[in-house]
Amino acid sequence: MRVVYAGTPEFAVPALEALLQTSHEVVAVYTQPDRPAGRGRRLRPGPVKQKALEYGLPVEQPATLRDDAALERLRALAPDLMVVAAYGLILPREVLPIPRLGCVNLHASLLPRWRGAAPIQRALLAGDRETGITLMRMAEGLDTGDMLRKTRCPIGAEDTAGTLHDTLARQGAELLVSALDDLAAGRLGGEPQDPQQVTYAEKLHKAEAVLDWQLAAAALDRRIRAFNPWPVAQTRWRGEPLRLWMSTVAPQAHADAPPGTVVAEGPEGIDVATGDGVLRVTRLQLPGGRPLTAREFLNGRSLQGERLGDES
Structure with missing residues (x-):
């Protein structure tokens, strides 16, 4: 498959690296624009961009995917699949049908529990005994798409958001690789989310x-x-x-x-x-x-x- 990968922070790096070890071709990496950082407030690329540049991959950093130029650029890449992991930009509905096989997302919770921005922290705050990764087909709305595959992770008494972040990032990479061939062959059916089980993971303040x-x-x-x-x-x-x-x-x-x-x-x-x-x-x-x-x-x-x- 021709794959477009979209991610920004450290969480999304293992999945990109794992994808690059497969037979599928990463035709471009989408990531958020560089942000000011440090005492000098100089622009600094995010971890995914840094990793993409290491591998010599084309990098796209549109401020939005809603304008015609960004949409045309994505169409020109002719992707079969778009993989999203902690990208930080919402994909507008015009983007979803561009890849031949659609867009999938690695989300750090067992959906439909903890949709939203801070699923790892909210699971800890709530005293959940387990969390995990859900590979979902992207749809309009916040983490509303059909669930394709899951992996589970127990939450230990000494786990922090940091330790769970690292564990789930690795699990997400493994989950993605395990699903790629089934996605390519159209063998991965989706399971709708139960609306009665939905909870939201609000952004941390x-x-x-x-x-x-x-x-x-x-x-x-x-x-x-x-x-x-x-x-x-x-x-x-x-x-x-x-x-x-x-x-x-x-x-x-x-x-x-x-x-x-x-x-x-x-x-x-x-x-x-x-x-x-x-x-x-x-x-x-x-x-x-x-x-x-x-x-x-x-x-x-x-x-x-x-x-x-x-x-x-």
Whole structure:
């Protein structure tokens, strides 16, 4: 097949690399325009563009796919299939019929659960026990198309958005390769999504990362892991922001202290009272510093008895 690949961030790199190892031809890579980054705000290409250039692939970076010039350029490529993974631009309906075999998308959830922008983080926040990748045929609407194939991934007690991202990116690459020949032969039938099972994964906002110690320890632990590596959960300590990277629910069931109070500390972690249970913080970071283990953080300082949060 002549394949057009569309993706932008690191998540989409493994699938592109896997596609390039098959007998199918990648005739172009579509990716978002370069964005300003770093202190100098210089334009920086995304990970997919960088990988495409490594392989000498033609790169297209239209700001939109809605104008006639972009549509004509895509038609001129005469693709059999368009594969999309975290592209970041919505494909207008005019694009969908251009490839002979249509457009397919690798989505990081078990559809119809968690349609939308942040499926990995929302699965963690909700306490889901598993997630996965769905290969779907693209249709009008947000992640509404028929499901072609799925792969499942358990969510472990120590998984973060970062670890799941990497696992699902690899699984997505494997899933795509396993489906390509069936797609080429027209053997892959689609399963409609059950509208009764639909949930939406809204985009993350930095404000969500500020912890409310009135919540239960289990909920706070999920938030810390869901916001690692971005935007990173935070609270306040002695008037300064304190970023929390990793945690677990402490063995003790409760603490006789107001939520946010540090009730114990040691090499294994810093125990904080919550609205229900005790949260053990195991990795944290002060402004201008690097993330530290609890043992490193407590070297020369103590939080025992102090209260974290807006009241501190």
